[in-house]
Amino acid sequence: MFLYTKDAPKGDLRKIYGETLVELGKKDPKLCVVDGDLSTSTKTAVFGKEFPERFFNVGIDEQNLIGVASGLAYDKDRVVFASSFSIFLTGRPWEVIRQHIGYNELPVKLVATHAGITVGPDGASHQMNEDIAIMRAIPNMRVVVPADSNILKKMLYKAYETPGPFYIRLSREKFPIVYPEDVEFEIGGGFLLREGRDVTIVAVGLMVSHALDTATILEEKYGISAEVIDPVSVKPIDVNLLAESAKKTSKVVTVEEHSIIGGLGEAVASALAESYPVPIKRIGIPDTYGESGTAGELLRKFELMPDQLAERIYNWLKTF
Amino acid sequence: MKASVEELKEIARQVRIETIKAIYLARSGHPGGSLSATDILVTLYFGGYVNVDPSNPYKPDRDRFVLSKGHAAPALYAVLALKGFFEKEKLYTLRKLGSPLQGHVSRKHTPGVEASTGSLGQGLSIALGMALKAKVDQMDYKVYCLMSDGELQEGMSWEAAMTAKHFKPKGLIALIDNNNIQLDDFVTKVNSGIYPIEDKFQACGWHTITVDGHDFKQLIEAFEEALQISREKPVAIRAMTIKGKGVSFMENTPAWHGKAPNREKFVIAMKDLGVSEAEIEEFLNRYDN
Structure with missing residues (x-):
């Protein structure tokens, strides 16, 4: 896969x-x-x-x-x-x-x-x-x-x-590299990259590999089983894939290198609100601007590195 | 087939009548800029300059006409109807729900329309893209773009003007309907910075021609010159026009940029355009009851 x-x-x-x-x-x-x-x-x-x-x-x-x-x-x-x-x-x-x-x-x-x-x-x-x-x-x-x-x-x-x-x-x-060279891509069709029980992480772009690393950390450090989805297409979005996963895990986290306003998070939230509503945590750039720094430094500043993501997701899951 | 100057005059009168009828029935629209552009449009389409086939509106080798000032839609619709792109009856559905004639021109709705416009300042850039396509495809169709003077305030107009110089497309001809009125007031009062128009286009590498936009003989001469020169460099024709031309109370009046006449004013407009009382009565009875 x-x-x-x-x-x-x-x-x-x-x-x-x-x-x-x-x-x-x-x-x-x-x-x-x-x-x-x-x-x-x-x-x-x-x-x-x-x-x-x-x-x-x-x-x-x-x-x-x-x-x-x-x-x-x-x-x-x-x-x-x-x-x-x-x-x-x-x-x-x-x-x-x-x-x-x-x-x-x-x-x-x-x-x-x-x-x-x-x-x-x-x-x-x-x-x-x-x-x-x-x-x-x-x-x-x-x-x-x-x-x-x-x-x-x-x-x-x-x-x-x-x-x-x-x-x-x-x-x-x-x-x-996440996918093999012969990956088959359909518009509006996403990929379930890792199966899990406790939480679904939906990510696009660079955050897909971060989400996969995060799932490993969640499992190893916190004993949490995370499912990872790459919808690939934010519009149209794979509602069925998202809803099926939400039914299984009942908790969804979105991760994107984009504002949490109007991006993947809101696309997923809208899709699930109308199909299978579950609690959703949007992770991305908050309502603010970036600044100069290396890519790595900025990802850390906005807490988008896998260790940070794992901790944020763990803390969020604790609130239930 | 090229119409004579006398024929062009009569066609232009018909176009103005249909334009005002359509706007009157729509209860909204832009009569001023439609009337100022009428003689330019009529010369282009009936003087033999825009070669199009109503039975095959998007034939690959057709000439393109981009109405950058998309609010002059009613005048273009009247021209296209008289040209045979659709039935004249359709003109009276202007701006109504489900009509093929949208408030601003839409290629999705109306055969013969090349670009969907209404947001000002974009047409020249679209026309440039179409002209560059002719170069890629090694075709020699012409691309005309009718702009308003007010939309020269949009920076994108000048982005396109500069870029045209660089890529040297053939057959790109811009027409500026210089009625000197925009929505709020006279252009000279709102933002006179568009003047001098010719100098700016020349600085961007264009050949310019200045004409009386209501004098068919001058328009024809300008188009003939433009056809020759546009093989070498883009041509901008500044047509000096009168907003609301042909309707007494609309002429040179900013207030008539974007509103429809009421019934009383409509009757006056029709009379100004030489429509008899009996014909006006018949039209109103048939379409406005």
Whole structure:
């Protein structure tokens, strides 16, 4: 099912993104890519080097980036990938995304890199902790968060093959490998990565590997049996998988490198409130901004490291 | 088939009549900017500049027309109806629940509409994307974008203008409906910083042409020039227009940016546009009872 071990090798999400774009570009001569002066960071530059005539680096103008991507895609006769850092790709041009890509269901796949606090030293201006919240709110938009580079690759193919818009959230950091290369990914379908009895931990992105480590600590240190779910897709979310697990454990914790407002936590809470209500603890970035520091330091500051997560979950379970 | 100047004048009169009828029946809408843009739209669609086929509205090699000032929807709808994209009757469902004619243009609803707009300042960027697509696909269709003067206050308009210079698309033509009125007041009073328009586009690498937006001969000359020059660089045509053109009490009046006439004002508007009392009576009896 999954490969993850505590010492799992790490996979570079952005590298895989660039390479997959080239693969898709070779397969599909119509495919276009748009970036906004961050192509060497987002790795769309790799596509640009291979296919300069269908790569548009529009510079530092994200509203126009979305406008150009939409203009290329309005006839729905090709797939367009559009990239920048999460804060700039989703925050700056949000309403342009809504007006064109969302409303008209354009085949534009928004792939943002550098999401969350693990952007690190760049500080609060670059740490996008609200992207899932604002993208989820757009009708027709699917929101997916890969836990590693293997599932990312499948996700990129799936987004390419599926009509309509996608938001794919990547981070700057390399993530430990969780899934095998041949993992099969369906939109709206999550993975039960570890079975347990006492509590369900739902996590996306980097927090999936943290949640698996947390479950080990919970078992070894506190004798708590934790189930771990990676829904992969925050919208649509796998309600059945969540409800089945909630029936079993009666307690659900969500863990995300995103604000607890509007993110995975609220998506899970809404899904369970309407299917199988149980107590839920949302763990993520509280209603605040980040600051400069290394990714590791910031994860510790916001108590998102596995040992901290285990203690927080243990303390929460004690209150029942 | 290109209409003559005399024919264009008559078509424009019909478009204005249908625009005001639709807005009157909808009890809301934007007459001022629809009327100022009418002659530009009519020249584009009936003067042979936007080559489209109503029976195949999204043929890959068609010319594209993006209405960036999406609130001028009623005028575009009237043009598309007269062009044969849908029945004229549909115009009287404007803004009503379930209508194919949304308050601001929607590609999801209306055949012939290229981009869903209404949020200002976005159209030029969309048009640029469409023009770049022509380059990728090695096609030579033209992309026209009709903008308001007020929406030049949106930064995104200039992002697109700058970027067009860099990527050198062929056949990109921007049209600015310069009626000098926005919702609150005259543009010169609200934020005059959009002027001088020509200098700004030129600084962004565009060729500019300035015309009287209600003079068909001048519009035709401008479009002919634009067709030639847009092979080399993007062209912006600043069309000097009168908001509310053709309806006496609406002309050059900020108050008529975004409201429908009442019955009494509607009758005056129809008379201004040369509709006989009998025709007005018949229309009201049929559609407004």
